[in-house]
Amino acid sequence: MFKRFEKLIDPFENTALEMPPKGFLAFCWYYTKPVWPILAGIAGLGAIVALCEVVIFTYLGDLVNWLESESRETFFQDNWPALLGMSLVLLVLRPLLEAAWQLLFHQGLVGTYPMSVRWRVHRYLLRQSVSFYQNDFAGRIANKLMQTALGVREVVTKVADILVYVAVYFTAAVFVVSKANIALAAPFLIWFAAYVVVLRYFIPKLRDVSKVQADARSVMTGHVVDAYTNIATVKLFSHASREEEYGRQSMSNFLGTVFKQMRLITLLNIALTTMNMMLLFGVGALSISLWQADTVTTGDIAIAIALVLRLQGMAHWVMWELAGLFENVGTVQDGITTISRERDVEDQPSAGILSVPRGEIRFEGVNFHYGKKGGVIQEMDLTIRPGEKIGLIGRSGAGKSTLVNLLLRFYDVEKGTVRIDGQDISAVLQDELRANIGVVTQDTSLLHRSILENVSYGRPDATRAEVEEALRKAHAYEFVQTLSDQAGRTGLDAHVGERGVKLSGGQRQRIAIARVLLKDAPILILDEATSALDSEVELAIQDSLFDLMEGKTVIAIAHRLSTIAAMDRLIVMDKGRIIEEGTHETLLQRNGLYAQLWAHQSGGFLETAQSA
Template identity: 75%
Template sequence: MFEPLFRRFERLVDPFAETPLEAPPSGFMAFCWYYTRPVWPILAGVACLGAMIAVLEVYIFTYIGDLVTWLEGADRASFLSENWPRLALMAAVLLLARPAVEVVWQLLFHQGLMGTFPMSIRFRAHRYLLRQSVSFYQNDFAGRIANKLMQTALSVREVVSKFADILVYVSVYFTASVVVVSGADPWFGALFMGWLGAYLVTLRHFIPKLRDVSKDQADARALMTGHVVDAYTNITTVKLFAHTAREETYARGSMQAFLDTVFGQMRLVTKLNVVLVLINMALLFGTGALAIALWQVSAVTTGQIAIAIALVLRLQGMSHWILWELAGLFENVGTVQDGIGTLAREREVQDVPNATALAVPNGEVTFEGIRFHYGKTSSVIENLSLTIRPGEKIGLIGRSGAGKSTLVNLLLRFYDLEGGRILIDGQDIALTRQDLIRQNVGVVTQDTSLLHRSIFENVAYGKPEASEADVIDALKKAHAWDFVATLTDQAGRVGLAAHVGERGVKLSGGQRQRIAIARVFLKDAPILVLDEATSALDSEVEAAIQESLFDLMKGKTVIAIAHRLSTISAMDRLIVLDKGRIIEEGDHQTLQAAGGLYAHLWAHQSGGFLDSAAEASRETA
């Protein structure tokens, strides 16, 4: 019966509406308004209805006082005939007007606001966070970022809704109460205003303290969650090193820090409650004493006394409610302020205004005098120039820290250059859209992580419109179909439908790598990056997949990084890096004959891998 009505109000706001992907303002009020703008008409309606409810409730108390006065001097036989219009009006207020306003308020507040408002914030903030720079995620816990997203969305809703509804309701209610009791005698109004002054002074003293401790609490909660999630995410490492006790201690420290903020908050709440009881009892005592004194000189009626006492008792109950609402308000203010630091952070790497499209007909890659240093004092890459011809296959070689992976990250524009240019088919990547760069570069990395979704979804990530046949074909090319066809997860899903677990933990390293390779097969980008692409594969599987990798490289510009030099020795050209500079280049035979760093690294191979111990001894010799 009520479902269509509920649905109508639930659809007043579309929480998934497309909005500009801009950084939210960093100021508190501007930040809240940025996310509140889509729902402000509903908030305005809620505030107006709240004000109407407050006026009606005070009117009801006034009517009860009048009723006492009428009954005190009325004739029982003629009471109804003389007062039926007023009684009928009150019946209409109680049975029609007040319930009708309440129904509309409930629908607007709970159906129109409480669900869609925070979801709108989450979706908009999530869209922005997804486009944050890689360094943003490297410098924080994933669980901490997610926690701030969820907490901040709810806190913005609470802050805004309390201002728009509760504070409006309370302000109107108190103002109407003062007007009513002052109509009986101005001294009643003076008492109420005195109570308000004491109440505001109390809140002024305690609420900022609660706000500050709540902000600390929100940060401590996020840190505690981050520590816990970090252990769960890396549970295999924790188990391998038998460090469960160490993780307990690690988490206990952040839990204790969070608990300390809770203790501080509760001490403030206890003090505040005690002070509040004192001023409430003072108001009740003063109102009662004044009522008796005025009644003795016939200055007020018993009905007016009933109104004053009823409103005092109502305000006492409201004062505790207001206390917790304001405490909650400022707790949420602290949470929002804490979340602003994460959600409103500017992206380090941004598309320029009117960024151009990127066309890659050939796949030529040019590095022109590039310089980059990750914010360090010494550069990781300094004045490096390199041109990779269309369809050329190059191998990047060098010791750890030579700048190989950095070069790839700069090509993908995970970071902005500090000097020089990178061109793809003559187009400066700093002037084009980041997503178009990455759409045209296929990457298989050493640290392969998969989404906690099905095999099909993971492989089709390279080409979302791919059919099941396309996915199976890519898996076969990557020599992954044999094991995928037999996979079963805990939910009983098999083959392509089987889920791989968080970061692909249900698969072996080699299986994850082959899924990643299949994904790049399907993507079929004109530029291919292999960053230790076969490092997780055993020799037998690597030998089986090498042919497929060569098939994948056909017609593409390839940049390959490998410590296992045998896997890239057949490349068209080998580039040897050292301390961010190119020190040698040529094919395998030329570099080996030159007797430089490449020849040294090749000579110290052991089973196809760099002999780290020999290398270390050479460097310290």
């Protein structure tokens, strides 16, 4: 029975990947559409339960009147139909309604609804641009994802269930007491008016402080995660105390928002309790006056007092629920600012596949500057012939990595065109583009998964034997065989830790090389690919790298010029422009920037002064 309700929603449905709306109501509806029939059912059941509870109170008033006026000897004989109806409502109808509501709410909605939101947001964020992640904490983004999913659920369910329940209950209660005597409804209506005034004063303030609190919580989480992620750096510089202060500031800011929230809640509860006591006093005093005038029965008074007592408990509950509602409104509004952002790099609606039969790359009049005033890449014209191996050389900031990022379409060019085999890369799917380019970077990040999963990441259908062969070519198979993790997994099945932290830099680099060897893309980018390797290991895998480059178009970046001197052509960049190009020997003869860099190398690296 539970599973049947748990499967009412498929939280992992592959819906469209368009940007979520930026408006609050539109954002909530966007993620609520898959579950609206269940919400409607929950709201309807809540309304029926509210009516049922008011009916139970009317039974209580009738029972008081019967006990006061009916004969003890013929009580059951005279009233058995009403007593039977009362028993069925109490023992059958009310439990069945509760069971249906609980199954729909807890099994059908509570778990799957926020998971559906998380899944859809996660799919969208995975396709966000690289710059999106460069400008924020990964921990903060993840926290926004989790908070917003729960916030949407709480906002929508509270409106659909609780407010419907309360509205129906209060309306039915006023109707019941007014039937006894219209004057008895007056204290309820006055109380309700005061209740609305209190809500209008406190709830917006709680909403605003909750929005600030949600952001402060995300910042606090981001700071903590940042310290944990870079724990090796923290320890190397002996900055645990500094990180304590960094974390204390964000925690103190968060605590300040909690204090503001608690002050409001204290004042809110004081006001609410005062109103509730005044309601009880007013109904009690009015009931006595009407009873003395013989215009209400004892049963009517019992109903009115019972409804007041029920409303007192409900008022606190509703106030907390509404406070929670607007707290979650603030959380969702805060999440919208992170989640509902346009992608800097979008696939065109007509984007198609990329065909790379030759591997020619052309930069035609390319300009790009990361939003800065000065141009990082200026009027770049460069043709890389099919199968040509070129080396990109230049001081830091010359534009080498930017050129590679534009080829990978991590950013869109501001002017000009980048083409592969004559195809404008902005007119093809990003996944298609990057599937045809293999990359080994200086800062190698591995997923916290097994060696097997990391190496086969570029070719998920690869066999275990193919993964092992790629590791052998990258001279990584031997050390992989010695690996183990806390779960007892060994070799290819051992997990490598977050970002591959359990491996040395050289080991991570060899895993990355094995991954690209296995991917076997027609275009290859080596961005300081051997920088983390010692000379002996670099020499050992040199043949494997040449095998990897065979038949491919290659772009290699290296400060260690000796590693790229043998390339077909060297491109020397400075301030976003190509200032020299040619073979190693040709450039040395020209005695230009390349010759200066070569002359100033020490142990194969550019001097610090030259790379600044």
